[in-house]
Amino acid sequence: MKNQEPFQALFFLSTLVLLFISSAKGKCPPSFLCGNLGTMYFPYTDTKHPHCGLLVIHGCVDRDPDAVKTIKNKGEWFYITRDSSTQTLLFRDDDLRTLLLTRRCGVFSKNYTSLDTSSPFLSLQFTTVTLFTCNRTLNITPPSSAFSKSTICPNEDIFYGTSKVDESFSYGSEDIPDSYFELCSKIRLPIRDAELVPNSNGSLFDYVSADIPVRTEVSNPCSSCYRLRGGQCQLDSQGKFFCIQEKTSRKVKIVVAATSAAGALGILMVLACILRRYYCHKKNPTYIMIENFLKQHGHLSAKRYSYLEVKKMTNSFKNKLGQGGFGTVYKGRLQNGSFVAVKVLSKLKGDGEEFINEVASISMTSHVNIVSLLGFCLEGSKRFLIYEYMPNGSLEKFIYEEKDPSRLKLTLHCTTMYSIAIGVARGLEYLHKGCNTKILHFDIKPHNILLDELFCPKISDFGLAKICPREKSIVSMMVARGTIGYIAPELFCRNFGGVSHKSDVYSYGMMVLEMLGARENNNCRVDFPSEDYFPHWIYNHLESNEDLQFRCTKNQNDEEMVRKMIIVSLWCIQTDPSNRPAMSKVVKMMEGSIRSLQIPPKSFLFSSSVPQSQSSDSSGY
Known part of the structure; x- marks a missing residue:
């Protein structure tokens, strides 16, 4: 068979x-049903009749009436709903929604033009507000009482009008000459209800909307072509309109x-x-080995996709998120509208071990601090892993500003770093003790810690992981695994002790120290001589009870959190694995009182430089 x-x-x-x-x-129908959106008309159409309209709605033909409905416009996907009170269609912009939910001032940094349609016969109208963002040092005063100022952003004043100007679906400051704000940035953003203009005490975050009420306007010639003659709107070689009718020569x-x-x-x-x-x-032995593994683990929760399905969800691999040690990662979207990260495993890794490691390891886990594997694809030499999408990328991007200059304003405050450190510790504790089998990661570093929209950390990249029985403490290993700067000493020299879960503890300690002391850690930067090894530098300051002077510390509470992270990290990087605490102990130490912590003995290796990630373009998956 x-x-x-x-x-x-x-x-x-x-x-x-x-x-x-x-x-x-076939002839185009005058209308069609689209699940919970109800009856739809031109210029909308469904995937069964893509030639019958100017905007194709995906998900209409799904048997589930509540299936997610999406529209692709100029390369962007929008989630579509209908406002029950006004019956208006709402286009949801996920990127704008994330910025609004997290109350980030990046909302007010660019003009909103993503709904510009690619069709010359169609325009999408939606209500916008015009804003001017001005550096606070300019001390600009509103020119009239009909103009309000918002101070919700730390370094900028935002000015906006409070009355409707005309019928062009634009609200705000059109009555004010641009020359008045010539030193400011003029932007336009979508709003849900123009009648709810906030006063000076209101929040622009609640006024701007990511669920955009859209009104379609079709040109008269195109509308007549479709409605009166049942044709299709086209442009000839000279850019002039003509109507293709059903009767052809x-x-x-x-x-x-x-x-x-x-x-x-x-x-x-x-x-x-x-x-x-x-x-x-x-006949390929690697293919046979992986297929045999998948048959033996038929209970895996991750769904298997075909190559064509992966190609479709990534829009033919157009949106690259980054490059990791095992392959390239692209942004994709499932049929239900959820964003995903699709990792294309490198063809150079021919033994298939990294594929089996990731599928086997992550499929056995279910934890808030472990990235979720949603699916995979295996077709010949093509191997793909499909993960949940993490909008804030990897931790590495936030502690090395040269990795992503656009994130310079998104500094990691002490509270955020502390929460991330505890989250990663809980994830490792789960891998070591919470699963039916013990999972050793062997590549804990900032690059492999992903952050969701709320900066909740999730451990990723299990390509080097090793699965072993829970009762087994020492692991047999032929070669060292991991990234230079984070590898425990016993991995490259057995004289230091056996390889075990304590190797992950060492990597965790180095990662937390890197978060605190990376040379380019945005505003939280600590300068020290390049010939000094950072753990020794920071140990000497702790021992002499000197002020560490981290720029991210604003108060005594911040100083205690940083000091606690440092002491716990120094315990984690002890040269002798037996002197390192287990991750369950690390969690208790991080969550406990700093008064119960003692400074560990000075027992860690010397190095010539601060450890850094070896990847120049990383994805974190």
Whole structure:
């Protein structure tokens, strides 16, 4: 039966080819049903009749009436709902929504133009507000009582009008000359209800809306073409409008038939190549090894996708998130509208170990501080892993400003760093003790810690992980695993002790010290001579009870959190693994009182520099 699989696929696709040749384009329906959106009309259409409209809604043909409805416009995906009170369609911008939910002033840093349609016959109208963001040092005063100022951002004043100006769906400061604000930035943002303009004490975060009420406007010639003649709107070679009607000439039909035949021949040639590659991959030992693993672990919660499904969800791999040690990561979107990160494993890693490690390890976990594996794909040499999307990327981007200059204003405050450190500790504790089997990560570093929209940390990249029985303390290992600067000494020299879960403890300690003392840690920077090894530098200051002078410390509470993180980290990087605390102990130490912590003995290795990630372009997945 297994040998018949490619022939069944050939028969199925051949049938599709014949249907493609023999079918004629059907007449466009006057309306269509789209689940909970109700009855929809032109210029909207569904995926069954993509040629019948200017905006295609995905999810209408799903049997579940509450299935997520989405629209792709100029390369951007929008989640579509209907306002029950006004019956207006709402387009949701997920990126803008994330900024609003986290109360970030990045909301007011750019003009909103993402709804500009790519169709020359269609415009999308939505209500906007015009704002001027001005550096606070300019001391600008509103020119009239109808103009309000917001001070919700730390370094900028934001000015906006409080009355409707005209019928062009723009509210705000059109009556004020731009020259008055020539030193400021003029932006426009979408709003939900123009009647709810905030007063001087209101919050612009609540006024700006990521759920955008949209009104479509179709040009008169295009509307007449569709509604009166049942045609389609097109532009000729000179950019002039013309209407294609259902009745076509005999010459056009011959051209369509010839094109269809040529397309069918091309598809059959592609099928022949697929069959050839199919049999080649069936003989590949790596492919056989991974397939056997997947059969033995049929209970895996992650869904298996085809290559075509992965290609569709990533929009043909257009949005690259970064590059990691095991491959490239792209942003994607599932049919339900959820964003995902798709990791394309490098073809150079031919033994398949990293694929099995990630699928096996993460599928066994379920924890708030462990990244979720939603699916995978294995087709021949193509291997993909599909994770939940983390909008804030990796921790590395926040402690090395040269990795992402655009994040310079998003500094990690002491409270945030403290929460991240505790979250990672809880995740490691779960891997070591909370699973049915013990999972050793072997590559804990800032690059592999992902941050969600609320900066909750999640451990990722299990390509080097090792699964072992819970009762087994010492792990056999032929070669060292990990990143230079974070590898425990016993991994490269057995004289220091056996390899165990304490190796992850060492990496965790170095990672927390890196968070506090990285040379480019935004505003939380500590300068020390380059020839000094940072743990020794910071140990000497602790021992002599000197002020550490971290710039991120604003009060005594901050100083205690930083001091606690340092002391716990120094315990974690003890050279002798037996002197390091288990991660369960680390969590208790981090959450407990600093008065109960003692400074550990000075027992850690010397190094010539501060450890840094070896990846120049990282993704974190």
